[in-house]
Amino acid sequence: MNQESRNCLACGKNIKGRIDKKFCDDYCRNQYNNQLNSDTVNYVRNVNNILRRNRRILEATMEGVEKATVRSKSELAKKGYRFDYFTSLFTNKDKETYYYCYEYGIREVEHDKCIIVRKTQKLAAAK
Secondary structure (H helix, E strand, O other), rough: OEEEEEEEEOOOOOOOOOOOOOOOOHHHHHHHHHHHHHHHHHHHHHHHHHHHHHHHHHHOOOOOOOOOEEEEEEHHHHHHOOOOOHHHHHOOOOEEEEEEEEEEEEEEEEEEEEEEEEOOOOOOOOO
């Protein structure tokens, strides 16, 4: 039986064993797949970091405030808030759109001023 020579996709070493084997060991398999997915994983990680930072900024801004507060957009931007990253949109009956970052919403009310609100959800009691 003529056995064809196969090489590991990660390191290039000769592979012995099953005919459908693509890697010489688990290390090479993991290294290959991590490298293959690194661009996607880095993008998702970076977006999640921006969203977490936005949420922390809004949370700190709302500290001690029960319902809503008005702040300047430039103040939030100085703290690192990125207005182009949010998790959802909500448009109320008055056609005002809030850009939510998790439970915190932000809406521009005039030039350089915005209102920040917090969703108040009551969690169901554990049974």
